[in-house]
Amino acid sequence: MSNSQSLSATLLSVFRRDLVIAFRQRSDMLNPIVFFLMVVTMMPLGISPQASTLAQLAPGLLWVIALLACLLSLDGLFRTDYDDGTLEQLILSPQPLYFIVIIKALVHWLTTGLPLTLVAPLLGVLLALPSDGFIPLWLSLLLGTLTLSFVGAIGAALTVSLRKGGLLLSLIIMPLYVPVLIFGASTVRSAVEGIPYTGALAVLGMFCALALMLAPLAIVGALKMSVQE
Amino acid sequence: MGWQWFHQLGSPRWFYEKTSRWMPWIGAIALILLVVGAVWGLAYAPVDAKQGNSYRIIYIHVPAAFLALAGYYIMAIAGAVGIIWQMKLSYTVMRSAAPIGATLTFIALVTGAVWGKPTWGTWWVWDARITSMLILFFLYLGVMALQGAYQNQNTANKAGAILALVGTINIPIIYKSVDWWFTLHQPATLKLTGESSIDPSMAYPLLIMIAGFYGLYAWLLMHWTRMDILHSEQKTAWVKALVSSK
Numbered sequence: 223m224s225n226s227q228s229l230s231a232t233l234l235s236v237f238r239r240d241l242v243i244a245f246r247q248r249s250d251m252l253n254p255i256v257f258f259l260m261v262v263t264m265m266p267l268g269i270s271p272q273a274s275t276l277a278q279l280a281p282g283l284l285w286v287i288a289l290l291a292c293l294l295s296l297d298g299l300f301r302t303d304y305d306d307g308t309l310e311q312l313i314l315s316p317q318p319l320y321f322i323v324i325i326k327a328l329v330h331w332l333t334t335g336l337p338l339t340l341v342a343p344l345l346g347v348l349l350a351l352p353s354d355g356f357i358p359l360w361l362s363l364l365l366g367t368l369t370l371s372f373v374g375a376i377g378a379a380l381t382v383s384l385r386k387g388g389l390l391l392s393l394i395i396m397p398l399y400v401p402v403l404i405f406g407a408s409t410v411r412s413a414v415e416g417i418p419y420t421g422a423l424a425v426l427g428m429f430c431a432l433a434l435m436l437a438p439l440a441i442v443g444a445l446k447m448s449v450q451e
Numbered sequence: 452m453g454w455q456w457f458h459q460l461g462s463p464r465w466f467y468e469k470t471s472r473w474m475p476w477i478g479a480i481a482l483i484l485l486v487v488g489a490v491w492g493l494a495y496a497p498v499d500a501k502q503g504n505s506y507r508i509i510y511i512h513v514p515a516a517f518l519a520l521a522g523y524y525i526m527a528i529a530g531a532v533g534i535i536w537q538m539k540l541s542y543t544v545m546r547s548a549a550p551i552g553a554t555l556t557f558i559a560l561v562t563g564a565v566w567g568k569p570t571w572g573t574w575w576v577w578d579a580r581i582t583s584m585l586i587l588f589f590l591y592l593g594v595m596a597l598q599g600a601y602q603n604q605n606t607a608n609k610a611g612a613i614l615a616l617v618g619t620i621n622i623p624i625i626y627k628s629v630d631w632w633f634t635l636h637q638p639a640t641l642k643l644t645g646e647s648s649i650d651p652s653m654a655y656p657l658l659i660m661i662a663g664f665y666g667l668y669a670w671l672l673m674h675w676t677r678m679d680i681l682h683s684e685q686k687t688a689w690v691k692a693l694v695s696s697k
Contacts, residue, residue, distance in 0.1 A: 384600055390596055
């Protein structure tokens with residue numbers, strides 16, 4: 223076996239490794255979804271079980287809760303790799319860390335953001351979301367959670383060397399999530415109100431493209447800093 | 452000449468000695484501008500036709516909001532300089548800029564609430580610009596919290612700088628949010644191009660106040676940076692000599 227793997231082979235092996243680890247620890251993968259479900263259940267209990275009230279709040283509630291579920295799952299993104307030294311090996315590897323980081327954030331999305339997106343319409347039924355809102359909810363979460371994973375990975379990389387980074391991670395990342403939340407929720411809301419929603423969806427797509435390009439730069443810098451600590 | 456000044460700027464000692472001479476001047480200019488602007492704005496500017504005298508809080512609200520935003524950029528640029536050229540001094544500037552900026556944001560929020568009560572009849576409105584100022588405040592708090600969490604000063608600096616740079620991407624969005632949302636807040640009063648919607652007799656004191664706040668900001672930033680330098684360089688000979696000579 224030669225010492226220098228090609229870039230695509232490296233990325234593929236990182237991708238496969240992270241997916242395998244995620245599937246071996248299935249509970250970590252399920253927890254955000256269970257959290258999503260539980261908090262959605264709290265809403266009618268806390269606000270009102272009336273369908274008309276819930277329908278009005280549903281777009282915003284679903285988005286806020288999905289965002290929180292994403293946020294909670296971020297802490298583990300680089301944690302085990304940092305603890306067992308994998309991160310140092312990845313940084314030392316001859317392949318650019320930029321692409322490796324993209325793969326890692328992508329796997330995080332595949333194992334948290336995507337499942338959240340898939341169950342979201344079901345929870346929309348629980349919150350009496352009008353039927354016009356389901357496809358926009360699905361599309362906006364699909365684009366939005368991918369952005370959330372990439373932006374959130376910056377926070378995870380910045381706090382990975384701190385023993386108790388969890389709350390701090392939420393504090394520093396939540397303000398950065400605001401634009402995604404605004405446009406995600408407004409996509410669903412305008413669809414429910416019968417206004418064209420493709421504009422807001424396009425802005426979400428732009429956020430997603432920007433995050434895919436720019437966030438890895440910050441993640442790379444933050445990971446190198448964390449490993450030096 | 453060339454780049455020598457730039458490298459000299461990186462030396463805390465050089466900065467401290469230079470600014471010792473600048474501080475009184477900047478302080479005096481800022482004080483004069485603030486006094487002139489405040490007296491002119493509060494006592495001599497005409498009464499607003501719709502809002503009466505309550506509009507006069509604009510002379511604090513707008514300059515504070517200006518500097519709160521500009522301060523974030525100053526913090527992020529200082530952080531970027533620190534990352535790129537590994538300059539200790541610019542990290543010190545970044546650390547000092549965070550609490551000053553957070554305070555100014557807080558002042559802008561509070562004066563906005565005080566202004567909102569007589570004008571809109573409520574202390575708080577979820578309007579685009581108020582909300583984005585609040586988010587700016589959170590961004591400042593995040594940078595400060597992250598810096599405080601690290602024991603190692605070097606790591607704290609780098610982490611803060613990266614987060615500040617990431618946050619700058621949010622600032623244009625904060626500005627744009629004014630256009631994106633339907634808003635209760637009046638459209639921007641001062642425009643660089645085109646006609647301002649404010650009468651010149653009210654605008655001149657406002658401009659003087661903004662200049663005064665810039666001066667005040669510069670003075671505060673230098674003061675905090677100098678204090679930070681003395682603290683972090685306390686083991687060096689020149690600081691010991693400075694302290695023992697006084």
